[in-house]
Amino acid sequence: MAYECTDGGTGAGVAEPGASDSLRTFGAVVQALREHAGLSREEFGALVRFSKHTVASVEQGRRMPDRDFVERAEEALGNTGALRKAAPHLSRQAGLASWFRQWARLEATAISLYTYECRVVPGLLQTEAYARAVSLNVPPLPDPEELEERIAARMARQELLAVTRKPPTAFSFIVEQAVLERWTGGEAVTREQFDRLLGVIEGNWNVEFQVMPLRQPSHAGTDGPMRLAETPDNQWFAYSEGQQNGRLIAHAKEISLLQQRYAKLRSQALTPEDSLGLLKRLRGAL
Template sequence: MHPRKRQRKNASAMKLVGALVARFREDAGFTQRELAERICAGEETVASVEQGRRPLKPDLARLLDRLLDTKHALETAVDNMPEIDLIPAWAEQYMDLERDAIALSWFENQVLPGLLQTEGYARAVFRTDVPALRAEEIEQRVAARLARQDILRRAEPATASFIVSEAVLVDRLGGDGVHAGTLRHLRSCADLPGIALQVMPLGRQTHAGLSGPFIVLESPDHQHLGYAETQRGSQLISHPDEVSILERKYAMLRTQALNSEETKGLLDRLLGEQ
C-alpha cells in the first residue's frame, strides 16, 4: 500500500479517537482547560488530541478512562489502532508539531534539513528517490516542503538551530546550478533572526552524531520532543529520558561543529569558489 494512503487512514483513526475524547469530556462536563488541569497537561495538548493532530498515548488513555468513567473505551481504541498506520502517522504528527514549535534543534549528516532546502534542491531530493516518484507527486512534495519553511519567517519565528555535516555542502545534488543556489540560500538563512547555522567539519576525531540525524523541538506548552527518521519509517520520541539523551547529544555536537561565524566564513569561501 502506498505510504500516503496509510497516512490518510491513520489520520482518520486519530481523528476518531480524538472525537471520542471530546465527546466523553463534554459528557463529563469538563472544558478543555479543566480537563488539562486534571491530567496535569497543557490545554493545547488536549486540543491537539481532540483534533486528531496528536496521538493519544496509552498511559493518558488509561488516565482519561478513569477520570471520565469511560469503561476502558479509550484504552481499547488506542490498543487497536492499525499498527501498519502508526509509523507514517508519526511523520504526519511531526509536521504539525513543527508548525507550532517555538524552538527547533536539527542535526543532519546526509541531506539539508527540509526547512533550509531551496526549491531546486528539494526537487533534486525527490527526483533521486527510489522507487521513482511520478512527476506530479514530486511537485506536490516540493510545494509542501517549501510551505513548511514559513516557520522561519513568521512574525514571531521559531528559535532554530541547525547543524549540518560539511559533506552535505560538498555534494552537488541537482547539479552545479542548484548547488550554487543552495549555498547562497544557506548564507542568507544564516543571517535570519533566531537562526543558528553550524557546519560539522570533515576530518574530526570525535563526533556525537554518529548514530544518525535527529530533531529536538519545544512545543508552545514547553513539551520537549524528539524525532528521528529511518529508511522506512520514523519515530516521535516523547519519553523524557530519551529526549534528554538527544538534547545531550545535540549540546555536544554544538561544541564540535564550527560556530555560526566560522560557518558563515566557510559558506563565503565556498561561494567564492563557484
C-alpha cells in the same frame, strides 16, 4: 496568519499531501481576480515577485501561499481583502507519511527547533531545485504530479522560518560539511542552495547554523540525524528518521539523552561565525 506544516522535508520517500478543497478554492479565486484584471500568469508573477510556475501552483491548489504572496496579490488585485481573509483558513489534506504526522503537528507550533542532519540539507532550508533533485535521486521515482505536490509542500513549510511569527521559532541547524560539498543536483543547484543558506543565515536572526567539519575525531552524532522540539508550554519532544520510517520520542529519559548529544554536537561543530565563513568560501569556489 497561520499556515499548516505539511512536509517531512528530508528524504524522497515520504508521502506528501495533495491539494485540499480550501487550497483549490483559494487558487480559483486568485485566478478569477487575475483574469478579471487582464493579467497573464507571467505578468501577475512579476507584480507579486513570484515565478509564473509558483502562480500556477497556487491557482491549481498545489501550493500553500505564503504571507508575502497573499499580501502582494492583494495589492496587485485591487485590495479587496478576500485573499487576506481567506488565507488563515487554508489547510492541506493529511497526506503525510504516517510516521511523520505527529511530529509535523508539533513542529508547526514549536517555539524551539533543533536539527542535526547528515544526509541532506534540512527541508526548511532547501531550494525548490534542491528539493527536486533530492526527490528524483531516491527510488522509486514519483510521478510528475506527486513530485510537484511534494516540492510545493516543502516550500510551504518554510513559512515556519518567518521572524514575524508570534512568537518566532528559535532554530538551530547542524549540518555535515560533506552534505554541503556533495553537489546534490549539480553545480547550478548547489550554487543556488548556498545562496539560499547564506540568505537565511544573514537575514533571519532566529536561525543559528553550524557546520560539522569533515575532520572531527570526536563526534556525538554518529547514530544518525535527530530533531528536537520545544512546545509553547515548554515540553520537549524528539524525532528520529531512517529508511521508510520515523519515530516520535516523548520519553523524558530518551529526550534527555538526545539533548546531551545535541549539546555536544554544538560544541564540536564550527561556530556560527566560522560556519558562515566556510559557506562563503564554498560558494565563492563555485
